[in-house]
Amino acid sequence: MTAPVRIDRRAFLRLGASGGGLLLGLQLPAPLARWVVPAASAGVGTAMATPAEFVPNAWLRIGSDGGILFLVARSEMGQGVMTALPMLLAEELGVGLDQIVVRFAPADPAYVNIRIGRQLTGGSTSVREAWYRLREAGALARTVLIEAAAARWGIIPATCRVERAQVLHPDGEQRLDFAALAVAAAALPLPAAVTLKPAAAWQLIGTPAPRLDSPDKVNGRARFGLDVRLTEKAVACVVRCPVFGGRLRGFDADAVEGLPGVIAVLPISSGVAVVAADTWIALQARRMLRIDWEPGPAAGLGSAALRARSAARLEQAGTIVEDQGDALTALAAASTRVEALYEVPYQAHACLEPMNCTADVRADGCDLYVPTQDQGGAQQATMEITGLPAAQVRVHTTFLGGGFGRRLEQDFVREAVALSKALGRPIQVVWTREDDLRHGVYRPAGLNRLRGGLDRAGRLVAWQHRVVAPSILARVAPAAVADGVDRTAVDGAVDLPYAIPNRQVQYRQVDSPLPVGFWRAVGTSQNTWITECFLDELAAAGGRDPLALRRTLLQGRPRHLAVLDLAAQKAGWGAPAADGRGRGIALVDAFGSIVVQVAEVSLQAGVVRVHRVVCAVDCGTVVNPDGVVAQLEGGILFGLTATLKGAITIADGQVEQGNFDTYPLLRASETPVVEVHIVPSTEPPGGVGEPGVSPIAAAVCNAVFAATGQPVHSLPIRLRA
Amino acid sequence: MIAFSVNGEPREVTVAPEVPLLWVLRDHLGLTGTKYGCGIAQCGACIVHLDGQPVYACVTPVGSVAGRQVVSIEGLGAGRIGAALQQAWIAEQVPQCGYCQSGQLMAAAALLTNHPQPTDEQVVAALDRVLCRCGTYNRVRRAVHRVARPPTKQA
Structure with missing residues (x-):
C-alpha cells in the first residue's frame, strides 16, 4: 500500500x-x-x-x-x-x-x-x-x-x-x-x-x-508532577472560596507571616496563596489564615434546590437534537407506553495524584513542569499571564497520576505561573485532596425523562428522551452551544445504533453554580446508563429478553451483533443465574469502538454486590492487546465507583464531600471478576480509554432489575430497604 | 534532630517531631516514590514499612520513628520478597497511571513477609488499604498470588 x-x-x-x-x-x-x-x-x-x-x-x-x-x-x-x-x-x-x-x-x-x-x-x-x-x-x-x-x-x-x-x-x-x-x-x-x-x-x-x-512505576522512580524537585523551589498552597463563585474581601495573615519557613502570603485570582519552604509548612500555615469571603449568589444553594431547578426545566420543551420519524404521534398510537425519570448526580474525577504544577517564570522565558492533558492550553494560559511568546514557554509533561479529563483544565497551571511571576522563583502549587474534591470541575448532574412505546406486536416503535443538564461547552467553548445544544451532553443519547423508527431527543440546558467538565467517557458515561436501562424497561414491558430485543434492533449491524453475541456467550446468557443473582447486559457504540458488558450481581441486605463482569469489545485493529484489556478493566471499575459508591452534593453553595472518607472509591474487596474478550477486526483502531466506562452502570442496574423486578432510576444505586 | 534508618541507611532530619513521615521522606530526603493522596490514611498511596510493618506515612509523626527502621518503595527491591513482587508486577502488567503502585507494593510486601502463603481473603484484606482509581485491583491480586504461589515452570 x-x-x-x-x-x-x-x-x-x-x-x-x-x-x-x-x-x-x-x-x-x-x-x-x-x-x-x-x-x-x-x-x-x-x-x-x-x-x-x-x-x-x-x-x-x-x-x-x-x-x-x-x-x-x-x-x-x-x-x-x-x-x-x-x-x-x-x-x-x-x-x-x-x-x-x-x-x-x-x-x-x-x-x-x-x-x-x-x-x-x-x-x-x-x-x-x-x-x-x-x-x-x-x-x-x-x-x-x-x-x-x-x-x-x-x-x-x-x-x-x-x-x-x-x-x-x-x-x-x-x-x-x-x-x-x-x-x-x-x-x-x-x-x-x-x-x-x-x-x-x-x-x-x-x-x-x-x-x-x-x-x-514499580520502584518509585517514575516522576509525577508532585515529584518535580527544582533548586530554589518553594511550595504554595491556595485557600479558595468554599462557595462556588465567591470572591475575596480580605484576609489576615498576621498569624502566619514570620513563621519559620513561610515565604509569602499573597492574593491571586483563585484565592489566597501561602508560599513556604516545604509542603508541610505551607499546609499548616494555610490553616492559620483568616479570610473574609464574599460568598456570592450560590450561598444558601443546596442539592435539593438545584434538583428542583432541573425538574422545572424538565417540564419545558428542549431543543430538538435528533428527530427521526414522528415520535409524538407514534407514542400516542402505541399500545403500550412506558415512562421513566432518570437522575445522575455530580461526580468528581478524584485523580489519585492531586492537582499540581511547577512553574519557573523568568524574564526570558518560563518552564512548566506539569501533569497535563493539554500542553497547548497550558502554554496558552502561561502566555496570557506572563506576556511571553509561545517559543519561550516550555512545557515539560510529567507522568500523570490519573487524568480522566480533570487535567484538561488550567486552573492549577494559572496559579503556579502567577505565583512564580509574582515572586521571581520556581513555585510548585500543591492541591490537597480536599482542594481537589471541593474545587473540581464535575461530571454534570442530569435529569432525564424517557418515553417509549410498543406496538400491538410488542415492537419498539417510539422513543423520546429529554436531557436536562448543565453544559460543559458553555463554559469551555461557548460558541459551540450557540444553537442551544451541547453535543457532549447528548452523546450516548443520540445516534443510537438501534433501529427505532420514531425517535426524538431534546436537550435543555440548566445553569449550575458548580463548574462542569469532561469526565471520562463524558456524555456517554451517563446517557448509556439511561438509554440501556430504559431499553430493559421496554423489554420487560413487551415480555422480551433484553438480549433478544437488542439483537432484533441491531439487525443489519454485524459488528454490533458479533460483540453482543460474544459477550452473551462468554457470560452464559440464557443459562439460569445462581440463586439470588441477576444478570444485566448493556451496549455502547462510542469513541470508534463497540463495547458490550454483562454484569452478574446479588443483593445482600440491600447492598448490591457485583460478582462478575464479562466485557466484549470491537475496537478495530488492536495495537497493544494487553493495553486494550487493561483499559477496559480500568474503565469498568471507574464506572463501578460512580454506580455503587458516592456522589458530589452541595450544601450552602459548597461541596459536602472532602476526602475519600466521604467520597469513597471502589476498593479491592468490592471488585468483581472482570473478563475482557476482543473481537478480531481489520478496521482502523477505535478508542479504548473511555468506552469501557459507558455501559457498566446499565449492565449492573439491569442486573438489579432482573434480580428484583425494580428498575434503578438514580445513581449511585440506593435500594429501598 | 531526629535520627532513623531509611532503606538501611542512617538519616538525620531537623524538623518538628509532629511533621508526618510522608513529607520528611518527600521534601527533606528527596524520596518521592512514597505518594501523597489523601493525608488521612484513607488511600494508602503513602504506605511504608516501619520495623517491617505497613504504616500510613501521611499520619505517622516523624518523631515516632526515631531510632527505627523505615523502608520505602525505593528500598523495596533490596529484599527478596520486594524484588519478586516488582517482577510479578511487570509480569502481570499491573500499573496504569502508577501513582498508587508504591502503596500497593508496600502493602503486598508486608503481607507476604508476615504470611508467605496467604489465602485470597488475606490478600484482598491487605490490598483493601490501597485505593486505585485506574482499577488495577485484579492484576495486583494476581501479582501477589504469583509470588505467593509461583506458576509452575514449563518444561
Whole structure:
C-alpha cells in the first residue's frame, strides 16, 4: 500500500533553516535544544547524547551515536500511550521497543492532535489520531535510511530491508546500523510518498508489548508532577472560596507571616496563596489564615434546590437534537407506553495524584513542569499571564497520576505561573485532596425523562428522551452551544445504533453554580446508563429478553451483533443465574469502538454486590492487546465507583464531600471478576480509554432489575430497604 | 534532630517531631516514590514499612520513628520478597497511571513477609488499604498470588 505522506515537515524544514541542511556539527540546533527534556520530567531511560542526527519529523531523532529517540506527544495518564504510540512508529521504522528512548514532547504546533485541533490528550483519540501519522513517520524514516545504505553499497534500495535498527544488504552478509547512516540520511530529500507494511508483516502491532513505563512505576522512580524537585523551589498552597463563585474581601495573615519557613502570603485570582519552604509548612500555615469571603449568589444553594431547578426545566420543551420519524404521534398510537425519570448526580474525577504544577517564570522565558492533558492550553494560559511568546514557554509533561479529563483544565497551571511571576522563583502549587474534591470541575448532574412505546406486536416503535443538564461547552467553548445544544451532553443519547423508527431527543440546558467538565467517557458515561436501562424497561414491558430485543434492533449491524453475541456467550446468557443473582447486559457504540458488558450481581441486605463482569469489545485493529484489556478493566471499575459508591452534593453553595472518607472509591474487596474478550477486526483502531466506562452502570442496574423486578432510576444505586 | 534508618541507611532530619513521615521522606530526603493522596490514611498511596510493618506515612509523626527502621518503595527491591513482587508486577502488567503502585507494593510486601502463603481473603484484606482509581485491583491480586504461589515452570 502506498500512502500519501501526511506528516508535518515543518520540523525538518525548520531544522534545515537553522542547521544549514546538514547536521554535521556537534552543537544542538536551537529548535532541537528545546526538545531535550530536563531530568525533572524524565520518562523512561537515560538522556541521550546528541551528535549528528537524522531528524525526519517531529517525533523521531536518530543519532550517529546509536541513540533513537521517540517523542510521544500525548500524555501518559495510565492509558498506555507511552507504549502504544512508539509501537506504531517502531513497527514501520524497523526497530525494537528495547532499542529506543521515549520522552514526552514539548508544546509545539507540530504535535497538535488533528482530531481535536489542539495538542491535547482526550476523547480516546491518541491511537486513532496516530494510526496513519506515526506509521507514515516511521516508514518515511525507514525509506530514507534504506536509500542512504543503498547509495553507500551502490545497489537498488528495493533490494534492502530493515531489521532491528539495521539496514540489511541482499547478500545476507553486510548490514549498516542506523547510527552509521544518520548523517547521510539527513542529507537526503524526504520521499513524496511511503509504503506502509501490510498487516501480515507486522511484528509489533497486535502483539502484547510490556508497557515501557512499568519498570519505573514499580520502584518509585517514575516522576509525577508532585515529584518535580527544582533548586530554589518553594511550595504554595491556595485557600479558595468554599462557595462556588465567591470572591475575596480580605484576609489576615498576621498569624502566619514570620513563621519559620513561610515565604509569602499573597492574593491571586483563585484565592489566597501561602508560599513556604516545604509542603508541610505551607499546609499548616494555610490553616492559620483568616479570610473574609464574599460568598456570592450560590450561598444558601443546596442539592435539593438545584434538583428542583432541573425538574422545572424538565417540564419545558428542549431543543430538538435528533428527530427521526414522528415520535409524538407514534407514542400516542402505541399500545403500550412506558415512562421513566432518570437522575445522575455530580461526580468528581478524584485523580489519585492531586492537582499540581511547577512553574519557573523568568524574564526570558518560563518552564512548566506539569501533569497535563493539554500542553497547548497550558502554554496558552502561561502566555496570557506572563506576556511571553509561545517559543519561550516550555512545557515539560510529567507522568500523570490519573487524568480522566480533570487535567484538561488550567486552573492549577494559572496559579503556579502567577505565583512564580509574582515572586521571581520556581513555585510548585500543591492541591490537597480536599482542594481537589471541593474545587473540581464535575461530571454534570442530569435529569432525564424517557418515553417509549410498543406496538400491538410488542415492537419498539417510539422513543423520546429529554436531557436536562448543565453544559460543559458553555463554559469551555461557548460558541459551540450557540444553537442551544451541547453535543457532549447528548452523546450516548443520540445516534443510537438501534433501529427505532420514531425517535426524538431534546436537550435543555440548566445553569449550575458548580463548574462542569469532561469526565471520562463524558456524555456517554451517563446517557448509556439511561438509554440501556430504559431499553430493559421496554423489554420487560413487551415480555422480551433484553438480549433478544437488542439483537432484533441491531439487525443489519454485524459488528454490533458479533460483540453482543460474544459477550452473551462468554457470560452464559440464557443459562439460569445462581440463586439470588441477576444478570444485566448493556451496549455502547462510542469513541470508534463497540463495547458490550454483562454484569452478574446479588443483593445482600440491600447492598448490591457485583460478582462478575464479562466485557466484549470491537475496537478495530488492536495495537497493544494487553493495553486494550487493561483499559477496559480500568474503565469498568471507574464506572463501578460512580454506580455503587458516592456522589458530589452541595450544601450552602459548597461541596459536602472532602476526602475519600466521604467520597469513597471502589476498593479491592468490592471488585468483581472482570473478563475482557476482543473481537478480531481489520478496521482502523477505535478508542479504548473511555468506552469501557459507558455501559457498566446499565449492565449492573439491569442486573438489579432482573434480580428484583425494580428498575434503578438514580445513581449511585440506593435500594429501598 | 531526629535520627532513623531509611532503606538501611542512617538519616538525620531537623524538623518538628509532629511533621508526618510522608513529607520528611518527600521534601527533606528527596524520596518521592512514597505518594501523597489523601493525608488521612484513607488511600494508602503513602504506605511504608516501619520495623517491617505497613504504616500510613501521611499520619505517622516523624518523631515516632526515631531510632527505627523505615523502608520505602525505593528500598523495596533490596529484599527478596520486594524484588519478586516488582517482577510479578511487570509480569502481570499491573500499573496504569502508577501513582498508587508504591502503596500497593508496600502493602503486598508486608503481607507476604508476615504470611508467605496467604489465602485470597488475606490478600484482598491487605490490598483493601490501597485505593486505585485506574482499577488495577485484579492484576495486583494476581501479582501477589504469583509470588505467593509461583506458576509452575514449563518444561
